[in-house]
Amino acid sequence: MSETLLSESGRRARHGSNIGQPLTRRDGVLKVTGAATYAADNHPEGMLYAVVATSTIARGRVTFLDEAAARAHPGVVEVMTGANRPALATDPDEKSNPFMFRLDLLQNDRVRYPTQPIAVVIAETLEAATEGAMLLAPRYEAEPARTGLDGAESFAPQSVGVGNPAFAETGDVESGLASAARRVDATYETPAQYHNAMEPHCVVAQWDGDTLSLDMPSQGLAMAQGRIAGLFGIPPENIHIRSPFLGGGFGSKGFPAGPQILGILAARLTGRPVKLVLRREQMFGPVGHRAPTRQRIRLGMAEDGRFTAIENHTRTTSSTFDDFFEPAADVAHTLYASPAIRTSYDVVRLDTGTPLFMRAPGEATGSIALESAIDEAAEAAGMDPLAFRLKNYAEVEPISGKPFSSKALRECYRQGAERFGWSKRPQQARQMRDEAGLLVGWGMGTATFPALMFQAKARATIRRDGTGLIETGAHDMGQGAWTALAQIGADAIGLGMDEVEFRAGTSDLPDAGIAGGSGHTATAGMALHKAGLAVIAKLAELAVSDERSPLYGAGNVGTIAREGKLLRRDDESRGEPYTAILERAGLAKIEAEGEAAADGAAQEAYAMHAHGAVFAEVKVDPDLGQIRATRLVGAFAAGRVINPKLVQSQLFGGMIWGVSFALHEHAVTDRRSGRVMNADLAEYPIPVNADVPSLETILVHEDDAHVNVLGIKGVGEIGITGTGGAVANAIWHATGKRIRRFPISLADLLD
Structure with a gap:
């Protein structure tokens, strides 16, 4: 049994508002009918399959890979190791900001954890690539594994999370404990946990010269675009990422994972499109987890x-x-x-x-x-x-x-x-x-x-036929962004949901920030809201300065956008449809952009x-x-x-x-x-x-x-x-x- 209750004051929604309505998610039918296209559902012509071979030890170095056996296997096209991996423009161990994490991209023979990628086998079929990876039969020089909360010497970090001070204090704790009438002193332990989204990390990569097309799940398209651009030394605008749907993320898809970059490298090496999808057990290592x-x-x-x-x-x-x-x-x-x-x-x-x-x-x-x-x-x-x-x-x-x-x-x-x-x-x-x-x-x-709340951009368009278009590179990993953000955008331009087209999920759209920290609706939503207000302001300016409009001269009192019309704020009986304003101005559409960021002073x-x-x-x-x-x-x-x-x-x-x-x-x-x-x-x-x-x-x-x-x-x-x-x-x-x-x-x- 499940139920949701709203307190009475929470039921109120202003007249004509899309916000506050319990609308069914726009992507629901696509998902339950199988029509939603996830990253690994894409199969460009000539595509190869890549399979990651991963370490079975936790610490040490790889001393041997039987590349000859893997290459000889029917269907295998290439084996990528540190020796033949295409060059990168930057060291994958370099970090230029706190939101950048080091990647294992076959840069040396060191093994730093179990399931670390140690080679990639690329073949005409998934079966051939899988069998080729097994034939590599790696040998190691292993060192003792350090495991558990007491597995190594501890130290005090400078910060935790992303820049939070590792030590914080107010008042005198020792005096407070000493003077207390009652005390609790208890120790609690929580285990390591792994994200285990239904959709594993994957990528379908295709190069055309220095232009790169990617289908990959991402909670942060612009961040992924920037990270990949830095690694390959190409402009971010040369990278087009499509991520309309994610089968869950929970934080693990906020940043490009090492295996996804390996898939891009495999496509570079072979000159053909490549698909790489992690197996379930390979997600326990290179794509993050919750620490104990x-x-x-x-x-x-x-x-x-x-x-x-x-x-x-x-x-x-x-x-x-x-x-x-x-x-x-x-x-x-x-x-x-x-x-x-x-x-x-x-x-x-x-x-x-x-x-x-x-x-x-x-x-x-x-x-x-x-x-x-x-x-x-x-x-x-x-x-x-x-x-x-x-x-x-x-x-x-x-x-x-x-x-x-x-x-x-x-x-x-x-x-x-x-x-x-x-x-x-x-x-x-x-x-x-x-x-x-x-x-x-x-x-x-x-x-x-x-x-x-983070930073984001959006674009809003009103068309001559009275419909709207709202665009932002938002990410829907199952939380309903396609629907909630469309409600905000439609509200901002004064149209109903069925009159608005919503575009999201690709990197060529305005940067919607990251879908993380429970901040995506506020961030991308505010950008859409501001874009909507901006396009309505442009439309109002056309009307109030046009002697033929019933809104002429209403610039001082202002206008209201509602149900496809602009109305005088002081007399809502006077107004006209968007269609009439644009037609009279000879415009097929009018558009504006909006930006959002957290209020630093607040x-x-x-x-x-x-x-x-x-x-x-x-x-x-x-x-x-x-x-x-x-x-x-x-x-x-x-x-x-x-x-x-x-x-x-x-x-x-x-x-x-x-x-x-x-x-x-x-x-x-x-x-x-x-x-x-x-x-x-x-x-x-x-x-x-x-x-x-x-x-x-x-x-x-x-x-x-x-x-x-x-x-x-x-x-x-x-x-x-x-x-x-x-x-x-x-x-x-x-x-x-x-x-x-x-x-x-x-x-x-x-x-």
């Missing part, structure tokens, strides 16, 4: 339950050759009021692929630990977990002292608790059973995610976050320890809702992932070889339909005048935060056992 963490959280509380200090020290991991450090502790900066807060990190370098952004990077790992610790603190204080959170409610952002641009978290708590029935929850653990004798537990967690003045509260019910077999999440209610406040149906889908997806985080998902690494042992969808545990509980979401109305003109905050990642902790806390409430290592298994409960 060990978080020690110390909390101090006064007699009345108010915090005197909050500290999170996180240990995490990265690769031996690049820097991305999971910013798990940073969630402690924003959620609960405390006179003293400190976050710090140490890091261990392992023989693994470089970790990367993965849905709610930092917030997912940090919140499941922090929300578990908050529950332990509530228990120590003898308080209901919701009452405890309200007692420590932050009216300003604790770490910075900035006011929130908006914060409807109290209302999320109220509406979520009421819908869930939280008031009936007994405070003590192991007090509830169902009719079958299963232990029943109720838990909660607070959800939060920053309201981010970001400096305000803390900008979306918030929510998740309530979970679990049932646990007291004899077998088997756990089922049976019911989830989430109440979320994320600014202006563009499309409630799409928002519901995103929140459901995040909440399900939160259940997965708490109960299912983890990579198992062989400590001897460093290889992930469950690198497939059969043994990498994620929820299936039978694991999905009853889901309900409540969209709590929230107006925010500061995040952007449209008041949009993101919803793609907030659903994970809070949910994992809510499930973990419900397990404690059912069993009386506090498990601090995730995912929680039946073995943990039977110990």
Whole structure:
């Protein structure tokens, strides 16, 4: 069962507005009928197939590849190694900005992690390429693999995430802990996780001189264009990337992956179009993952339950050759009021692929630990977990002292608790059973995610026939961008959705920024909004300066665009259709561009976050320890809702992932070889339909005048935060056992 509720104030939509309507996604029919063309569905004439041969060791060097056997195999056209790989214009290990990651492009014989590409076999058929790769039979000079959070000497990084300080403190934490009437000192561990989008990373590459055509999934077309241009020493405009659909990304497709560049190199080497698609097990290494963490959280509380200090020290991991450090502790900066807060990190370098952004990077790992610790603190204080959170409610952002641009978290708590029935929850653990004798537990967690916004451009056109065209190089990886962005653009030019053509998903369109950080709707949407306003302003200028127009002379009072007409703002009975204005001006169309960027002054003045509260019910077999999440209610406040149906889908997806985080998902690494042992969808545990509980979401109305003109905050990642902790806390409430290592298994409960 699933349901979405809107609070009454959230139901309002102005007359004639596309924004706020629960429209069915525009790409839905294409996807369910198989008509949507994904990158690997493309087959240019003369295309070859490339297969990556990957390392089976974690550390060392390749000493031999049987290239002769591979080349002799029927159908094999070429074997690409470091010896014959086409030259690159820049070193793939160079980094010029924090959003650039080092790539393995056969630059030497070193092996830095398992599944690192060590050669590429190119053939007339996929079968021949696959068999040729097996015939390479590599030999290695192996060195011991460094694995696990204690697998190497740790060090303190300078920054975490993308430029976040690795150490932050306000107040005196040690004094706050020393003076506390009650304390919690607990350590939580989260595992490595892998993105595992349905669509694997792939590329179809075709060269024409120094012009390159690519079909590849991308969450950031312009960034990919720039990175590839730098590697090959060609102008970005020589590269045309098509990415109309993505079969999921979750952060892993924000940047070009090494294997995709190898596919482009293979096309360069052979002079023919090449398709390269990673196998599922090859995605456990070169395309990013969520790093494991060990978080020690110390909390101090006064007699009345108010915090005197909050500290999170996180240990995490990265690769031996690049820097991305999971910013798990940073969630402690924003959620609960405390006179003293400190976050710090140490890091261990392992023989693994470089970790990367993965849905709610930092917030997912940090919140499941922090929300578990908050529950332990509530228990120590003898308080209901919701009452405890309200007692420590932050009216300003604790770490910075900035006011929130908006914060409807109290209302999320109220509406979520009421819908869930939280008031009936007994405070003590192991007090509830169902009719079958299963232990029943109720838990909660607070959800939060920053309201981010990046830079983007868009173009809007009004045609003489009264239709519109809105364009931006946006990315739809399943979140519904085709629909939500079209709603914003159509609204800006005063037309209905069926009167507007929306173009997106190719690099020759205006740069829509990156689809990440839950910021794509706000970013690309604001660019479309500004482009729409700009083209309407141009149209209005034609009308108000034309003596033949009913709008003549209305420049001072202004006009309104609605339902294909311009109307006088002071007298809406006077106006005329777009068609008449353009026809009289002798124009087939009129167009304008718009640009969007975050408001630096507003970001400096305000803390900008979306918030929510998740309530979970679990049932646990007291004899077998088997756990089922049976019911989830989430109440979320994320600014202006563009499309409630799409928002519901995103929140459901995040909440399900939160259940997965708490109960299912983890990579198992062989400590001897460093290889992930469950690198497939059969043994990498994620929820299936039978694991999905009853889901309900409540969209709590929230107006925010500061995040952007449209008041949009993101919803793609907030659903994970809070949910994992809510499930973990419900397990404690059912069993009386506090498990601090995730995912929680039946073995943990039977110990």
